[in-house]
Amino acid sequence: MPREATPRHYLMCAPAHFKVTYSINPWMDPTKPVDLPLAQTQWEDLRDRYRALGHTVDLLEPHPDLPDMVFAANGATVIDGRVLGARFAYQERFEEAAAHRDWFLGHGFTEVCEPDHVNEGEGDFAVTASYVLAGRGFRSSPLSHAEAQEFFGRPVIGLDLVDPRYYHLDTALSVLDDAADEVMYYPPAFSPGSRAVLARLFPDALIAEEPDAAALGLNAVSDGLHVLLPQAATGLFDPLRARGFEPVPMDLSELLKGGGSVKCCTQELRGGERAG
Numbered sequence: 001m002p003r004e005a006t007p008r009h010y011l012m013c014a015p016a017h018f019k020v021t022y023s024i025n026p027w028m029d030p031t032k033p034v035d036l037p038l039a040q041t042q043w044e045d046l047r048d049r050y051r052a053l054g055h056t057v058d059l060l061e062p063h064p065d066l067p068d069m070v071f072a073a074n075g076a077t078v079i080d081g082r083v084l085g086a087r088f089a090y091q092e093r094f095e096e097a098a099a100h101r102d103w104f105l106g107h108g109f110t111e112v113c114e115p116d117h118v119n120e121g122e123g124d125f126a127v128t129a130s131y132v133l134a135g136r137g138f139r140s141s142p143l144s145h146a147e148a149q150e151f152f153g154r155p156v157i158g159l160d161l162v163d164p165r166y167y168h169l170d171t172a173l174s175v176l177d178d179a180a181d182e183v184m185y186y187p188p189a190f191s192p193g194s195r196a197v198l199a200r201l202f203p204d205a206l207i208a209e210e211p212d213a214a215a216l217g218l219n220a221v222s223d224g225l226h227v228l229l230p231q232a233a234t235g236l237f238d239p240l241r242a243r244g245f246e247p248v249p250m251d252l253s254e255l256l257k258g259g260g261s262v263k264c265c266t267q268e269l270r271g272g273e274r275a276g
Contacts, residue, residue, distance in 0.1 A: 003177075003244040005053065005225035009269040011103070012047055013060040015039045015070035020257050024090045025167045027259035039254035043070065046228070046250055046265060053226055058269070060103050066096050070255060071264040073122040073170060075100030079132070079152050081271035082111040086121040089139045113151050119144035122267055123168035128181045130155070131201070135169025137161035137191075157201065160191035165214070170263045172213065173198075174220040176206065176227065176245060184220075184236070186213035206243065212236045219261040221268075230261045 077084045083104045086097045104112050124135035134145045149156040166172040172189035176182045184206035187195045217233025231249035240247045252261045
């Protein structure tokens with residue numbers, strides 16, 4: 001059957017104060033300057049592309065003391081209109097959680113849970129129709145997985161990340177078709193046991209090669225047809241087309257200096273029609 005895009009609702013935050021002055025992942029090098037106007041232009045291109053594809057994009061107000069707020073995916077996980085907030089592993093990002101929580105409470109979301117355990121939102125939670133896939137090993141606590149399962153009432157599958165370059169699940173795995181439980185991922189980012197779990201759950205997954213993973217090609221967003229992904233991940237384009245998807249290359253090279261790309265900038269508000 002032909003692929004079909006479904007309208008999505010996203011939350012983003014402009015990189016108005018983006019800079020790299022500390023290092024909390026291997027991609028961050030404070031000695032490399034950030035071209036802020038270019039970062040803003042690249043981010044605007046992503047926002048505008050979502051809207052051109054028919055998706056709704058709401059905006060979170062950037063804060064001058066929180067340079068990583070542009071990576072909005074990390075601030076919460078939203079399923080069926082219910083919001084599990086984030087609790088960040090590093091002090092440098094800790095206050096972002098409150099900014100996200102305040103936004104949700106101010107936009108009609110009534111079920112907003114402040115977590116007890118460290119989780120970094122959609123950085124480490126990926127949602128399909130059947131599962132919530134949950135990363136652990138570098139940021140999110142394994143205890144957050146039980147917390148998410150209890151809150152959302154969905155089975156949570158814990159996956160161990162072992163390569164520090166892929167410090168969040170969304171750098172090593174992407175959901176291509178949430179309704180059909182279809183994903184793509186990079187096996188070496190996971191422990192042997194987690195690779196076996198992924199192979200069992202997703203036997204037909206698209207398997208990424210090292211050059212595309214190293215370009216953060218798995219930090220992608222799909223609406224069921226269009227797959228927005230880093231333009232440097234060229235090895236994924238033909239495999240995606242062969243499966244009926246339409247790759248949409250995006251240049252977020254300045255934001256890559258902070259360790260993020262398309263997905264990091266994009267939080268999905270599932271069942272979040274109340275916001276506006």
